[in-house]
Amino acid sequence: MTVDIVIKNGLMVLPSGITQGSLVIDDGKIIGILKSSEPKADRVIDAMGKVVLPGMVDMHVHLRDPGFPEREDFESGTRAAAAGGVTTVIDMPNTVPATVTLEAFNQKKAIADGKSLIDFGFIGGAGEVPPKNIKELAEAGATAFKSFLIARFKELAASDYTLYKHMQLLAELDRPLLVHAENGDLVDKFMEEAVASGRTDPMAHCDFRPDIAEIEAVMRCITLSAQTDCHLHICHISSGGTVDILEWAQSIDQLVTGETSTNYLVFTKEAMNERGPYAKVDPPLRSKDDQLRLWEGLNDGTIDVLASDHAPYTKEEKDKGFDNIYDAPSGGVVIETSLPLMLDAVNNDKIGLERLVEVFSTNPAMMNGLYPKKGDLMLGADADIVIADMDMPFHIKGENLQTIQKITPYEDMKGKGMPIMTLVRGQVIYEDGQVIGKPGYGAFQRPLV
Template structure:
């Protein structure tokens, strides 16, 4: 008698690393056990008919802010954030360390991991924090399994302060010793601080003026500076939430010189231009800001040229009250908004359907490249025999309108940046390690299901 598999997904289009094929996907013990053609007959305890659907490797969101632990317990947490992620086809989230306390040593790492173990529906990995007092603790966090170490080249906040150049340089030298990854929020701190303060003091308080207070020059200068430091130290460098199209060419040229640098951009920079600030006001405020229509088109050009490695949501929702603090003065609104549940739908809608992005390229941008750069591959990020059966089953053609009240996010704003946006392409089901955690609008598994994923070395 032959093997009886746990699950067989039949009749779907399976997106592999080099092609998309119609076939049958077999799952056993949470792993991909086989990829067969459509005519093969197999025995399985459960069968999922994916006729007309596309089966993608589950998205990996590399840029997620969850405020737990934190005094701001009214903001996004693991329970709600991970459910929102699953509804958008995200099977692994990588959390940025902005919570209080940030992840900067063994104690804060264990606190964060225990909270996530208890409350995450999907699998998770953790960034470590790079602030002045943790610059010499990176090897400890590396041994604990952190995927990288995030620094603000801009000014941040009292719990997560700006990392001066001398500290960043020292941290890069430390990280290079164990092949660690340094991630940077690349904006020149002094330029954006002075420009924003001058605009506010002069009475320029309109939302549509906000990008002028954080100019593209500040981002490009900081990127160039970080790349120079990475070249000198031999450190691996990642540019988070890159907004400036010219940055893609800068990264390409650095790679050609042998510098180990990668970059990401976000769905909101690809769907919107700065006119959304006039429409949505403080609900469209983020750092770095959404820029011009020409820049948006330039980012898409960089994607098609292969000069952007992957997409991250920069999921950081705030309450309506925190956003409306900037109703009459955009400088007073908190910067950021949710987006983990639209990362994959946005790339399908605007990338695949509107611009002809290939399915293989899509999978690289939302999953495979993330897993490789953050050293989670091949456990994550690919549909390959032996890899975790993390899957997003999507209908490329289904149209739907985003409504915050229906999101699983803790912040259910009806004024958010995505509110009312019409997408073409919908996640129908999400599987984590072979288990369906989301299907047809409903969470189908306990929120303790997620597991910690350390770097795979």
């Protein structure tokens, strides 16, 4: 028997631990995990001295398609993902139209079917929408739903009453509710204070958006979800105080999980002085103490997921923030650089390879109902694989990124640890610095149960 691909001699990060050996791939699946001999193959990839990881599952991306083709689309965004070792993306609902109806869901799916280089799934919007919409989106394959607590997100924003009713329904449907947890009233009033005091410099975004807005919203969501048995997932945690609250909620067996992003693990608020609006994110960057607590929570299991929160804007949109930080939108180009930055963190003993796989692949696959098809190197799983060179240096330059927008908060950052090959369902889509995958290869992923 001749199989499609054998990856030999690599240090494989398996559910059981790290071991050297070979992965056997045929018909898009992992069919063998061997420590010594391997079968004949159409292609043999020697991964000696390299690490072999499951592909990353990035459950928090904004690919801006449909609605904002000047910022990003499914082709450019998934090209960048492939170069960054991401093999599955879960796209957020704040497109135009927002993913709050079955029609909008199907429109987005048709676009992604023709453009995506990697596998993809969708989060449904859970703002002021009727239960019928939630049920239809779940049936269509939405992996989870998301609510915002800030009114300007329009049809994605939910009142406390709506949030509670959505939690009741999603508990029945067995879908998580993701929340952008910030108190919208506090956020708006603090911003008014900043402008009234003449503070529109980049650091004002941090100084006048304190973590009480996040902490209060998290406590409110936890209180509501405790009465419903809904799986509550807190997105892009920035505050050490939120980690403390999650730790408490989990200690009393409440079904609440948390996620942080590369932005908060790499930058503290001082980056606003250095990088201006390119480092502007919501919630804002915090103190060094907050960052240390995030790392602690990520490593001890309190924070379950690492995601990029890739949210591109044009240079013209972001540059407005140099004169007035409140004129610039929040978010940036992150997806291609998240894994290299985290591999560098592994090299600097901030996180272990096995834990990195858990938070950036296994856990997000589980939360979105894609496990064990995605998220681990195991028999029968999709052959979504990343080969990484832990000794390869990188120097981030926006002009070299695969995304439409060539601006990045990580401009000129250096480190060590790079994905050198990415496979999706057994097909090599990225190799030696070149994206070789084709638009339309990516497949829609719906929850397995």
